[in-house]
Amino acid sequence: MAEEGFLEVENLEAIITRIEQKSRKIESLLKQSKPVEALKTALEGSPLKTRDERCKSANWIVVHRAMMAIKDVDAMFSSLDPEYYDILMKYLYRGLATGDRPTCDQCLRIHEKLTERAGLGCILRSLADTVNTV
């Protein structure tokens, strides 16, 4: 536990820097109209273990940016690997929690297709997990 705390203090700035890098990469991917690649980049290396809300919000902004750029949800799933499903579901619930109309619309659209693909187990994993939060 003590070790974990130490790691957190050390890495907080590193996490923020990494998210900033991700953000730049996502912008360039979006310019090249590769929204799925952008979403993958956003989801990768999400700060799950840290309790620091600043890191979590920073990453959420990045994921949100990539998620809102998805136009064709079916096309997205045809190139999104199952390993991203659980983490994406967690961010969908974070999006729904914002109460923002366009965000919720988009989250619900993706949620429907994701549930079809990943099943109820995926929803349970995102709801039951209190350790790895987004």
Added chain:
Amino acid sequence: MAAVEIHQFAECITCHAWSPDQSMIAFCPNNTEVHIYKLLADKWEKVHVLYKHDQIISGIDWSVNSNKIVTVSHDRNSYVWSQEASEWVPTLVILRLNRAALCVQWSPKENKFAVGSGAKTVCICYYEQENNWWVSKLIRKKHNSSVTSVAWHPNNVLLATTSTDGKCRVFCTFIKGVDKRDLGEGSSNDLKFGEQIAQLDLSVTWAFGVRWSPSGNTLAYTGHNSMVYFIDDVESSPSAQTLALRDLPLRDILFLSERVVIGVGFDCNPMVFTADETGLWSFVRYLDERKVAPTSSKGSQFSEALGKLYGQSKQSTSNDTVEPSKFRGGAHANCITCIVLLRRSAATTVKRFSTSGLDGKIVIWELDNSIDIQQPGYR
């Protein structure tokens, strides 16, 4: 076909157990009683009702060799019932708990039993000849939450537990004067009572339904986040496999052999898992016919295709229409909470086991090891 018998015994069943010869079944119909039914002239008849507990009975186990029933209850007590003439006589076992007892299991040699409780403790109970009394010894340490399930290793000394703190633990339960130091090879020989041998921190949420494989080489348990965990060589060098499920979480599991596991839970439908030659576990299929109704209401492409298939079979032969609708609800209509192996003396490839759940049904299943597992099912 997998489900061979379905009996609606009660409104809800918390747990069940079979007599050694499997002619009788004991279950708790979600109250303070244990009902024992016997198969008499092709009909299950109630032959005994055991009442002594004050609150819901949460665990029953029936020993195979000594023909004793142990029950535990939310009233924090346990009774060992032995049959004298035609009556079942209870002996109180004071567990010394301040919370409900949740689960119970006889050890393989039947000289001890283990009780998991809501008091973050495990009780190991054994019989003291000179005092004519069952003694409860507590493992107080380690658990940070309720103990949901206990499982004995075949060596009669190691005990695995799962808890709502998300961890699976293995303890040594060696009791002087009850167990002998003759376990054979190495490691567990010099361990004391209550010592923790392993702690598996794989689940991030409640853990349930821990079981050892028949040889004791593999340990498996489930998490409330729709995951199943398989661990090889727990004592020496644990190697874990986790399996994420598509559907709802499991509550209990059962090893049919070293390589076949049945999982039951909130999907109301037993799931078959197998390990291949390299020891890699995977989900194979549902045992029951998959329910058609819920998927078709979603209107997805998949269910449209399924609906077409269903419609075609309807047109082609009139007999087929009866079959799918009959199984639409499945054998169980609510969460399955308990699965018990039915032992058979004859050497056969067909494995039998029974399940009970919140719908008050007891279902007996048959699975042909060699054929049925490989059948492609609905996914």
